[in-house]
């Protein structure tokens with residue numbers, strides 16, 4: 029694990045957005061398309077804003093979330109709403125976006141469709157992960173009934189998740205889908221998340237799902 033500490037959040041956002049754009053740009057030099065997997069929640073807003081103003085051949089980039097809460101795209105808890113507001117505009121408006129929320133009543137009904145839509149974009153060129161203070165990443169929650177399956181090497185690319193800690197039903201990319209990414213970045217901000225990460229490093233991925241990705245990740249942190 030590489031850990032980068034930035035003097036402030038603005039420096040972090042500029043540097044991480046630049047790094048993601050550079051990884052996508054390098055891939056586009058030798059491939060027709062590149063893919064970018066992003067977290068929801070609250071932390072990524074400044075990175076997404078910076079990225080949306082970055083020069084890149086966005087028409088050849090496919091963007092999707094690492095997880096989605098099973099709520100309509102206009103709901104305040106929708107991760108998709110976050111991407112529409114903060115990334116999919118300005119220079120990044122031309123990116124192809126695969127919405128994990130299909131409008132089906134339950135995430136179980138969307139699983140096969142999403143696997144078919146996402147599969148051509150694997151392995152992912154660049155993945156940015158977030159982390160909750162319960163050590164979940166994407167929607168791989170420690171208390172999810174489906175965690176063992178979602179963390180297994182045979183897991184499908186996406187799985188529905190039901191966990192008390194999650195609030196609503198979710199859909200998530202699984203461990204094999206995420207860990208095969210060509211570049212993995214973990215974005216965390218503030219002292220509490222840093223402490224959480226320090227605890228997670230010493231735990232098993234079944235207790236601390238973020239642990240599964242740390243060995244190959246670059247962690248970006250600012251106070």
Ligand SMILES: O=C1O[C@H](COP(=O)(O)O)[C@@H](O)[C@H](O)[C@H]1O
Nearest residue numbers: 067068069070071158159160166
């Ligand atoms: O529920 C979620 O939480 C995590 C962390 O969110 P944050 O608000 O603490 O940054 C996020 O990475 C994930 O995508 C989201 O669905």
